[in-house]
Amino acid sequence: MQRIHALPVLNERWDCQQCGICCRGAQVALNDEDLARLKEQRWEEHPDFQGVTTVQRTGWLSGDYHLAHRPDGSCVFLDADGLCQIHKEFGFEAKPWQCRVFPLTVVSSGERRHLTMRRACPTAAKGEGRSLEQHRDLVRLLDKQMSDAPSVAPELCRGVALPWPHLHAVCGALEKMMLQQDACLTTRIVRALVLCDKIVEAPPETWAAMSARELDCRLNEWSAAIGRQIQHVSSEAKPPGKTVAVVFRQVATAYLDFHKARYQRQSLWRRLRRFANQFALMSSTGQLPDLGCDFPDGDLQSLERPLGELAPELQSILDRFFVSMTVSQYYRAYGRRHWSLVDAFRGMAISYPVILWLLRWSVGTNPPTVDRLIDLVVLADRAQSAPSFAGPRFRHNVATLVANGDLQRLVCWYGR
Ligand code: SF4
DSSP, X not given: OTTOOBOOSSOOEEOOOOOOGGGBSOOOEXXXXXXXXXHHTTGGGSGGGTTOOOEEESSTTOOOEEEOBOTTSBBTTBOTTSOBHHHHHHOGGGSOHHHHHTTEEXXXXXXXXXXXXXXXXXXXXXXXXXXXXXXXXXXXXXXXXXXXXXXXXXXXXXXXXXXXXXXXXXXXXXXXXXXXXXXXXXXXXXXXXXXXXXXXXXXXXXXXXXXXXXXXXXXXXXXXXXXHHOOOGGGGOXXXXXXXXXXXXXXXXXXXXXXXXXXXXXXXXXXXXXXXXXXXXXXXXXXXXXXXXXXXXXXXXXXXSOOOSOOHHHHHHHHHHHHHHHHTTXXXXXXXXXXXXXXXXXXXXXXXXXXXXXXXXXXXXXXXXXXHHHHHHHHHHHHHTOGGGTSHHHHHHHHHHHGGGHHHHHHHHHTO
C-alpha cells in the first residue's frame, strides 16, 4: 500500500450487492494471472459456453486481452439473473482482478497515486456497507497491479505545459474549494469554475515565471478573493439562454445512454424512435418525449422549476460524488488524460446541472428520492469513463457551455 499516497477524505463504504451494473458496458482488462485462471476454469467445456468467445484481444496488433461482451454490451459471464458465473461456480477469488477490486480505482498524478471509488457502483454512491479499512486486502491487490511508471503531465490549460509540482498546486486549490465548509455544493462548484476561468485568463508567461510555491500562494489569494465575492449563488440564479439550453439538453440526454433502463436490449424500432425523440427534444418546448428511461410524463418547462433545498441524505450523495472526484482527480482519468486540467474539471462540473435536470425529469411532480438520485449518479460516473465523453463532440459542447460563463449559470440555475 505504500505507493498509494492519498486516500479519500470521506468515510468511504461499499459492499458488492451483485447488482451486475458494473458488468455492463465496461471493458475488463485481463492480466496473465487472470488469463491462466480462466484457462483452468475450462469454460469451453461448460454447456452454456459452447462456441462462445470468452476472451478477446484488445486490438489487432495488441498483446492485451479483455473479457468478451454479449451483443447487449454485458460481460459474457453475466447470467440471465444478473449474477457472475465465475463467482457462482468458483467463488470471488476466481474472478479477474479488475472485477474483484471494483469500485476501487487509482488515478496517477506523476509519482502520486490517488485511491478513489467509482460511483458506478450504487452502494458506493450511497456510501453503504463495510469501510475502506475492512476492504484493505483489495487496496493491496490494486496497489500490486499498478504500474510504477510516472504518468504524463496534462497541460494546465490550452497551450500551458507545467511540471507536476505546479499542477499539484492547482489540483490542491480546486480540492480546497470543494472542501470549504462555509458554502453549499452549488456555490463551491461555481467558485471552483471561477478559479478555472481566472487560470485560463492569466497570460501564459505568468505560470512559467513562478515556482510551485509562488503559484500556490497566488492560487490561495485568488481563492480567498473568490470566496469573499461569491456567497450564495442560488438566490441570484438566471435561466440559460436559448442556444445554451439546446446544447445543454443535447449533453444531458447523451448521459441517458448509461441509464440502467437501457441495459435491456431494445428493438431496432424502439431505438430509432428514441433517437428521433432525443433529436426532437433539442427544439421542443412542449411535452417531454419517451427516451426509454421510464421517466414520468411532463413538459419541458417543468424541468426549470426550483427543487429547493435537497434532503440531507440526497445532498450527501451529491457531495460525496463531486468532492471525491475532485480530491482524487478522477475528473482527469480515463479518456480525459489528454485534456488540460482545467477542461477536465469543467467536463466533470457539467455533470452537476445534468444530474439535477434529470432528477427533476425522473421524479415528475414528486419529491426527489434517494433511489432516483443514485440511478443518476451511477450514470454520471459511467459517462465520466466513456470514450464518447472524452471525444471531440463532448469537448466542443464543454467549450460552448463554458463560453460567457454559461456553465456557472447552469450550475446555479439547476442547483437551486
Ligand atoms: S467476470 Fe463476473 S464480475 Fe467480472 S464483469 Fe464479468 S460478470 Fe461481472
